[in-house]
Amino acid sequence: MDTNARRARMMQPPAGCRCAAATRALFLSIAVLACAVNGSCTLHSPEDRAEKAAAKSIGNERHGRELADRFGCGTCHTIPGIQRADGRVGPPLDGIAKRVYVGGALPNTPPNMIRWLQHPQNVNPATAMPDVGLNDNEARDIAAYLYTLK
Numbered sequence: 001m002d003t004n005a006r007r008a009r010m011m012q013p014p015a016g017c018r019c020a021a022a023t024r025a026l027f028l029s030i031a032v033l034a035c036a037v038n039g040s041c042t043l044h045s046p047e048d049r050a051e052k053a054a055a056k057s058i059g060n061e062r063h064g065r066e067l068a069d070r071f072g073c074g075t076c077h078t079i080p081g082i083q084r085a086d087g088r089v090g091p092p093l094d095g096i097a098k099r100v101y102v103g104g105a106l107p108n109t110p111p112n113m114i115r116w117l118q119h120p121q122n123v124n125p126a127t128a129m130p131d132v133g134l135n136d137n138e139a140r141d142i143a144a145y146l147y148t149l150k
Contacts, residue, residue, distance in 0.1 A: 058110045059137065064145030071132050073142075080149060090129060097147045103127060113143040 065081065068074070074085020078092040099108050103123050106112035115122075117139040120129040134142065 058114075058147065059140030059142075059144035061141070061144040061148050064141035064143065067134075067138050067142050068145055071134070071138075071142075076129070093146060094149055097150045103129070110143055110147070113146060114139045117142055 068079060069082050069085070073079060073093075074082050074087055076087040076089035077085065078087060078094070079085035080094045096102075096108075102108050102113050103116045103120060105124050106116060114136075116129075118134050118136075119131055120127045121131060
């Protein structure tokens with residue numbers, strides 16, 4: 001049983017309880033307090049859910065993280081969540097999902113991120129970012145991963 005199902009089950013009053021409303025309120029309060037204390041609450045705002053759905057529609061974020069590691073993105077960038085990704089050549093990638101521009105030139109949209117990842121010199125001929133030969137799927141997956149970095 002997943003965590004959300006367990007939480008929902010915990011918020012149900014015991015069978016035969018005459019004070020169902022008060023019990024539900026108590027269980028809900030305990031669940032919210034526990035969530036706040038340990039920071040593992042899975043109740044997200046509609047905006048958070050929309051952003052996560054958008055990232056997943058781009059590509060596979062988990063595979064994108066693996067690809068970012070395999071293609072050596074951490075040689076030039078610091079990337080949270082990737083071991084040894086502590087490069088100082090390019091900008092750190094934490095918060096890239098919230099940046100206004102990609103590569104200093106393109107509005108930060110999924111198609112532009114993918115374009116930048118695949119052919120950075122076509123966007124900015126003076127960039128130090130190399131074209132590492134990403135295919136469409138690889139670029140989409142890495143973009144999906146980058147959009148998780150807020």
